[in-house]
Amino acid sequence: MPTPLRPALVLLVAMTAVTGLAYPLAVTGLAGALFPAQAAGSPVERDGVVVGSRLIGQSFTSPGYFHGRPSATNAADPADAAKTVPAPYNAANSMGSNLGPTSAALAERVKADLDALTSENPDRPVPVDLVTTSGSGLDPDLSPEAALFQVKRVAKARNLPEERVRDLVTGQVEGRLLGVLGEPRVNVLALNLALDDLARK
Amino acid sequence: MTSNGWIQIALYCAVVLALVKPLGLYMTRVFSGERTFLSPLLAPVERGLYRAAGIDARQEQTWLGYAGAMVVFNLLGFVLLYALLRWQALLPLNPAGQAAVAPDLAFNTAASFVTNTNWQSYGGETTLSHLSQMVGLTHQNFVSAASGIATAVALIRGFARASTRTLGSFWVDMTRATLYLLLPLCLVMALFLVWQGIPQTLAGSFDATTLEGARQTIAVGPVASQVAVKMLGTNGGGFFNANAAHPFENPTALSNFLQMVAIFAIGAALTNVFGRMVGDERQGWAILAAMGVLFLAGVVVTYWAEAAGSPVLNGLGLTGGNMEGKEVRFGIAASALFAVITTAASCGAVNAMHDSLTALGGLIPLVNMQLGEVVIGGVGAGLYGMLTFVVVAIFVAGLMVGRTPEYLGKKIEAREVKMAMLGILCLPLMMLGFTALATVLPAGLAGPANAGPHGFSEILYAYTSAAANNGSAFGGLSANTPFYNATLAVAMLAGRFFVKIPVLAIAGSLAAKKTLPASAGTFPTHGGLFVGLLVGVVLILGGLTFFPALALGPVVEHLAGAAGQTFATGG
Numbered sequence: 173m174p175t176p177l178r179p180a181l182v183l184l185v186a187m188t189a190v191t192g193l194a195y196p197l198a199v200t201g202l203a204g205a206l207f208p209a210q211a212a213g214s215p216v217e218r219d220g221v222v223v224g225s226r227l228i229g230q231s232f233t234s235p236g237y238f239h240g241r242p243s244a245t246n247a248a249d250p251a252d253a254a255k256t257v258p259a260p261y262n263a264a265n266s267m268g269s270n271l272g273p274t275s276a277a278l279a280e281r282v283k284a285d286l287d288a289l290t291s292e293n294p295d296r297p298v299p300v301d302l303v304t305t306s307g308s309g310l311d312p313d314l315s316p317e318a319a320l321f322q323v324k325r326v327a328k329a330r331n332l333p334e335e336r337v338r339d340l341v342t343g344q345v346e347g348r349l350l351g352v353l354g355e356p357r358v359n360v361l362a363l364n365l366a367l368d369d370l371a372r373k
Numbered sequence: 374m375t376s377n378g379w380i381q382i383a384l385y386c387a388v389v390l391a392l393v394k395p396l397g398l399y400m401t402r403v404f405s406g407e408r409t410f411l412s413p414l415l416a417p418v419e420r421g422l423y424r425a426a427g428i429d430a431r432q433e434q435t436w437l438g439y440a441g442a443m444v445v446f447n448l449l450g451f452v453l454l455y456a457l458l459r460w461q462a463l464l465p466l467n468p469a470g471q472a473a474v475a476p477d478l479a480f481n482t483a484a485s486f487v488t489n490t491n492w493q494s495y496g497g498e499t500t501l502s503h504l505s506q507m508v509g510l511t512h513q514n515f516v517s518a519a520s521g522i523a524t525a526v527a528l529i530r531g532f533a534r535a536s537t538r539t540l541g542s543f544w545v546d547m548t549r550a551t552l553y554l555l556l557p558l559c560l561v562m563a564l565f566l567v568w569q570g571i572p573q574t575l576a577g578s579f580d581a582t583t584l585e586g587a588r589q590t591i592a593v594g595p596v597a598s599q600v601a602v603k604m605l606g607t608n609g610g611g612f613f614n615a616n617a618a619h620p621f622e623n624p625t626a627l628s629n630f631l632q633m634v635a636i637f638a639i640g641a642a643l644t645n646v647f648g649r650m651v652g653d654e655r656q657g658w659a660i661l662a663a664m665g666v667l668f669l670a671g672v673v674v675t676y677w678a679e680a681a682g683s684p685v686l687n688g689l690g691l692t693g694g695n696m697e698g699k700e701v702r703f704g705i706a707a708s709a710l711f712a713v714i715t716t717a718a719s720c721g722a723v724n725a726m727h728d729s730l731t732a733l734g735g736l737i738p739l740v741n742m743q744l745g746e747v748v749i750g751g752v753g754a755g756l757y758g759m760l761t762f763v764v765v766a767i768f769v770a771g772l773m774v775g776r777t778p779e780y781l782g783k784k785i786e787a788r789e790v791k792m793a794m795l796g797i798l799c800l801p802l803m804m805l806g807f808t809a810l811a812t813v814l815p816a817g818l819a820g821p822a823n824a825g826p827h828g829f830s831e832i833l834y835a836y837t838s839a840a841a842n843n844g845s846a847f848g849g850l851s852a853n854t855p856f857y858n859a860t861l862a863v864a865m866l867a868g869r870f871f872v873k874i875p876v877l878a879i880a881g882s883l884a885a886k887k888t889l890p891a892s893a894g895t896f897p898t899h900g901g902l903f904v905g906l907l908v909g910v911v912l913i914l915g916g917l918t919f920f921p922a923l924a925l926g927p928v929v930e931h932l933a934g935a936a937g938q939t940f941a942t943g944g
């Protein structure tokens with residue numbers, strides 16, 4: 173039986189070159205030429221400043237903006253690198269909460285968020301995506317119901333008629349692809365940019 | 374559950390089924406050494422590789438030679454990947470300045486990728502350089518998948534041939550699987566994914582100033598090229614920690630649909646390759662039908678459980694199903710479907726966090742893996758896994774009617790059944806043995822993030838996923854510790870090679886047998902009776918082995934949750 177060492181070594185080196193270098197570099201070259209914006213991470217600019225990525229959620233806390241979903245991402249504690257502190261929408265460390273269905277911590281968190289949201293807007297039931305963390309912690313979207321739920325707060329903070337803000341949300345809803353795939357959603361960053369534009373006019 | 378959800382699921386099944394025949398025909402040609410439409414381009418490359426490696430493409434190997442070549446090739450790949458991870462800080466293409474990977478984590482990650490598992494003890498964007506991702510991981514994604522496909526093709530030849538000692542050449546099968554099958558498909562898919570929004574750049578990250586004035590550092594990289602092969606090769610290792618839930622790995626409903634199709638495409642088509650090579654396509658369809666029955670049962674349970682939601686949260690007044698750990702753009706139907714697909718195949722990519730699935734929604738992924746991932750399965754691994762169950766099913770049928778069992782004209786005798794049982798028994802030994810160990814050792818008990826039965830499920834899921842070479846996780850488990858890294862690596866290596874080598878032994882002994890003509894007493898293996906028998910054997914073997922462990926984890930958790938009980942850590 174011939175020794176398998178030479179074929180194994182040569183094929184390993186050759187396959188490394190083809191699949192590990194030539195293939196990703198070829199895709200990088202073609203992607204940069206064909207779809208430069210997507211290849212770079214879909215950055216969004218306003219007045220020449222990069223304000224985020226169209227695909228990555230960001231943290232919104234002020235009442236005048238629509239808030240994204242709760243995020244479970246964290247970051248190293250500046251005081252002690254061995255520990256972590258909560259850092260919502262940390263786009264360099266994606267993660268979910270990993271809390272299971274019978275977790276007491278999950279039930280307490282959801283209850284606290286539910287109470288806060290119900291007192292903010294008692295007229296509507298709280299949509300489920302507003303009190304649950306996403307898988308990545310970077311979900312850029314809200315369900316249309318979750319965006320509409322916040323119209324009352326945003327309109328009040330911005331001194332705008334609710335009707336106006338509601339129309340803005342409805343205009344930003346993206347439907348299912350071909351009416352079938354995925355779920356209807358609103359991109360929070362796009363919605364808040366449109367909201368700022370409304371205020372500028 | 375919504376009618377739209379069911380339409381998405383039905384559409385998915387239709388697209389996968391439509392691909393079985395054309396892809397099966399193409400793959401049959403590739404592995405029979407026939408010309409294909411890519412030959413003018415790739416044949417010179419292929420010949421050049423063989424010449425440089427000193428390979429005679431016509432020289433075939435016995436089962437031992439085939440297995441030996443595969444083991445040596447994978448061992449060298451293991452060493453290369455380990456070295457690359459340990460030295461990544463000194464090597465180029467490291468824009469984020471990642472440090473060397475710790476020895477236990479490098480050992481675990483090398484085992485993980487060489488075995489096609491892609492268990493993620495590492496957090497992609499926080500641990501690995503671009504060079505490690507490309508040269509190390511993307512490369513192993515190709516060749517570990519190609520090794521799996523080669524093993525399946527060798528086993529098919531064992532059934533198809535008669536009175537011969539050889540099964541083909543591992544070098545040729547592996548090379549052709551990479552060049553003719555995986556590379557072209559990945560190239561097209563990667564570009565499609567970039568169009569959908571997946572980044573593909575050598576930069577490490579870019580900074581943004583958010584609308585509220587904070588600084589956000591957004592990690593990017595050569596993502597699309599890795600995502601394409603992680604799906605088509607059923608590898609599943611993510612570029613980012615959150616895997617296919619990360620908007621940069623799976624930005625749209627369309628990219629999600631395509632990725633789900635890619636997970637099943639090659640594995641499903643291999644059943645057709647089997648049918649064609651043994652000269653009766655119906656035999657392939659029968660195997661696929663058995664897989665389909667098990668798959669649909671899993672989808673129905675998981676979708677129902679996720680749409681119903683967690684009783685604890687529903688008790689707080691929440692409606693709309695379980696959205697913890699899920700993304701809005703996929704919703705509940707596409708997340709439940711993905712969870713079943715990724716564990717039916719040995720992919721392990723996730724578009725929702727499995728740790729946060731409901732108790733019964735998370736039970737199905739566990740069961741899928743414990744049954745040996747024979748539902749479509751890993752590329753190659755699913756078919757050879759299912760064929761070992763076929764050997765057992767035929768043996769059981771033979772016992773029931775008192776006749777020497779036969780399959781496709783081959784007598785199934787003691788040696789084949791022994792080897793099949795060896796492969797089948799390896800998985801529970803790794804899954805249950807290590808779970809038992811981890812639940813009594815302090816180093817193991819330090820792992821779970823959740824308390825109560827869910828903590829037990831986290832440990833059970835980890836070893837199940839590792840031994841089945843899946844790679845998905847109940848991610849709350851702190852698995853990046855020396856104890857978990859080492860034991861999980863052993864489970865992955867055993868789960869891969871202690872199954873593959875017996876399979877090749879079966880192939881060798883089948884190929885040496887004569888093919889007997891079918892007679893009036895032959896049990897037909899393309900009909901409903903055979904499909905039912907096969908499904909029954911898979912479920913009975915799996916059920917008897919794993920039910921006690923499942924009862925301690927997801928089943929107890931479901932009952933506790935229904936009674937409104939919760940569990941606090943540290944209490």
